Every structure is written in structure tokens, then in C-alpha cells.
Amino acid sequence: MKNRLKVLRAERDWSQGDLAERLEVSRQSVNAIETGRYDPSLPLAFRIARLFGLPVEAIFEAE
């Protein structure tokens, strides 16, 4: 899956660590999701969407 996490994070001037803290996950998780090495579970995808105030499909897109 492709995602816009890095762009959304940059828009808010958050580091990967900042985002990880807000999502209560490890920085490695954020890095793995951003770089497409890991597709988050549905609950985590919804948590990310809620944090950015966007629908899931506005952040994640099937390749």
C-alpha cells in the first residue's frame, strides 16, 4: 500500500518520533509504514486517520 504519512507529518512539522509518540507506537513502526515496508493493521490505520482528521482512504491507497 502507498501512503501519504510522510507528507502529512511534514505538513505539521512533526518528526517520526513526534508522530510515534502521538500514535503510541515505536519510531521504527512509523518509519516502516512511511517507507512502505509495513502495512498497518486496520485499528492502527484508523488511529492514524483520526489523528490527522482524515478518512483512511485519504492517507492509504492500494497499489
Added chain:
Amino acid sequence: MSTRNPAQRRYNKRVIGLSLAYAAALMGVSFVFRDPPPSGPIAWGLALLPALPLVGIFIAMGRYLVEESDEYLRAVESRKALIATGFMLIVTTCWGFLQSFDQVPRVDFYWAAILWFGGLGLGGCANRFAR
């Protein structure tokens, strides 16, 4: 594991403690089994002593996977354990048949555990190069 969240800290503590217990048990039992070696149920109990901390390490690994709340880290560690298990099964299966047909020397079963720990290293490398 490169970060230290509470689950990882607990896991590391358990594994360090159990590793020390394993070293102590192995040295102690090796000493006791020098001439004349014990026999009967006591010998069984003593011979099993070094195995118990290793069993504890396997359980600690399982507990870590249960306690780890970060799904990505859990996935990475699960993949590592699966690769280690596959590696151990492949080597022991091949070795077993070679041994059955007298092509290689007989080795003690506890090497399966050593292979599994080696497999964790392979799993770590696989994780590093995973997509």
C-alpha cells in the same frame, strides 16, 4: 531489538537472567557428572537442569510476543522466530537423514536449540533486508 520499550526491557532482563542461570547450571552439572557420575532419578534431574533455563528463554520469547503492544515490532520478532524455526527444522531434518544413513556423526538433540538461536540471527538479517 534496537529500542527499549517496557516489553523489551522485561524480555532482556529475563533472557540475561536465564542465560546466567544456564551457564551456572551447565558448569555445575558438568562438575557433578565427573567421575563417578550420579545415577538414577537424581542423575535425570541433574541432567535436565541446564535445559530448564533454555526452556525459560523460549517461554520468555513467547511472553515478549504476547506483551509487545507495538504491532510492527511484534511482526518483526514473529518473522524472526519463524525463520529461526524453519532454519532449525531444515537443518535437523537433513542432518537426521544423513545420520540415519551413517553419513555424518551423531549429534546431541540440544543442538536443535543452538541452531534455533543461530536462526534468530538469520531472521534478524532477513528483517534488515525485508522490503
